[in-house]
Amino acid sequence: MSGTGFHHVPVLLSQTLEALQLREGGVYLDGTVGGGGHSKAILTALSGNCGLYAVDRDGDALTAARARLSAWEGVTFIHGNFHDAPQLLGDVRFDGILLDLGVSSWHLDSAERGFSYHEDAPLDMRMDRSGGLTAAQWLNTRDEHTIAQALYEYADERWAARIAKSIIQMREEKPLSTTMDLVRAVDRAIPKAVRRKIEGHPARRTFQAVRIAVNDEIGPLQRALEDLVLMLRPGGRLCVISFHSVEDRAVKRAFVRMRNPCVCPPSAPVCICGREPIATLPKGYPVAADEAEVIVNPRSRSARLRVAQRI
Ligand SMILES: C[S@@+](CC[C@H](N)C(=O)[O-])C[C@H]1O[C@@H](n2cnc3c(N)ncnc32)[C@H](O)[C@@H]1O
Missing domain, CATH: 3.40.50.150 (Vaccinia Virus protein VP39)
Incomplete structure (x- = not known):
């Protein structure tokens, strides 16, 4: 590059x-x-x-x-x-x-790195791609409590418990594999009327928290x-x-x-x-x-x- x-x-x-x-x-x-x-x-x-x-x-x-x-x-x-x-x-x-x-703007703009909730891409989010769990692997293997806690602690997400439950329900149907899978899990968890009132993208905090967890920041x-x-x-x-x-x-x-x-x-x-x-x-x-x-x-x-x- x-x-x-x-x-x-x-x-x-x-x-x-x-x-x-x-x-x-x-x-x-x-x-x-x-x-x-x-x-x-x-x-x-x-x-x-x-x-x-x-x-x-x-x-x-x-x-x-x-x-x-x-x-x-x-x-x-x-x-x-x-x-x-x-x-x-x-x-x-x-x-x-x-x-x-x-992360840098370049990370967010490089769709294939999986940091962006605007683009559909593999759910990766690792800063160092030479090792460690991808975001998909992390989300598909952690228990509901761990996911909810990460959302709450790393992003002050007030819908943490519902989003974690939604992720677990979705992965029981099919493991999460793309950024849009995660966006959909968030959408399912937050009522539409609330989503409309949220400042910024409704999945912003979730992406932040998962990124922090995956990279142990x-x-x-x-x-x-x-x-x-x-x-x-x-x-x-x-x-x-x-x-x-x-x-x-x-x-x-x-x-x-x-x-x-x-x-x-x-x-x-x-x-x-x-x-x-x-x-x-x-x-x-x-x-x-x-x-x-x-x-x-x-x-x-x-x-x-x-x-x-x-x-
Ligand atoms: C905000 S950007 C830095 C931009 C830089 N100051 C510039 O002006 O171009 C953050 C960078 O830090 C790296 N990074 C984040 N956490 C790190 C860590 N714990 N150890 C080493 N690098 C890290 C990311 O990969 C990313 O490239």
Whole structure:
């Protein structure tokens, strides 16, 4: 796939560059390089005078990033999951780390990847197609409670229980195999009058939740963010862009715990758990996209940038 086939407009770009406090000669990690938009801006801002590690769990995204950043030296591309950063990157220490979470516009626009509820395609949704369960396999094998819980926890879906029941009923007739099978399961679960009033597509939350479950996006996040902060040099910053409230809550919770990891009961007169803060949370964050950016790139509407700084 060529670099030009990968269309994705980087969100909160100037705010992210500012938050990273870039400096010449620094070493940076883009843990979700995608099409390389943010990475290219980092390299450009520093005239290539830096080290950059570019990670993505999607091999196709990495191919696109490689093509887009081919003019720059000093970029190390790694196919992997940033949840495994200590194993992937060993002893490397960074001056700044960026995570731009979730899927890219290119994922959503590539019908055959199965992320879109607008196009009929195999129900895949894996970011890394080299392994793991597809969305179809996940939905055809999990029990009703697990599916309902995922819909509720990962997308605040208020119709979670009914949608889960509908999925189970549908798969008893025939296993789900396409994106439209899942759209139909949602349609059957939500009364027509309600569906008409829902803002956006009625299957939006279900697709979000299934994608998060299939790619295990939230569970390991807190641990991963802590690992990444510990890979920063003192004063280095971890910048995280999230796209929905479930993700943002998880990031916020992890950051607050880094600033105050003490688990002593409130009644304890002094701290006895001995857990020391590993980060401060610089003032002025989270930031959201301004109106001008939202007009040009509507996907930026829900984006939030949070920052933690290594002590
Ligand atoms: C929103 S896009 C990043 C776009 C990029 N910042 C740009 O400007 O082109 C998110 C990318 O992160 C990748 N990704 C998501 N979760 C990941 C994870 N846990 N580890 C590695 N890559 C991940 C996705 O495959 C996708 O390519």
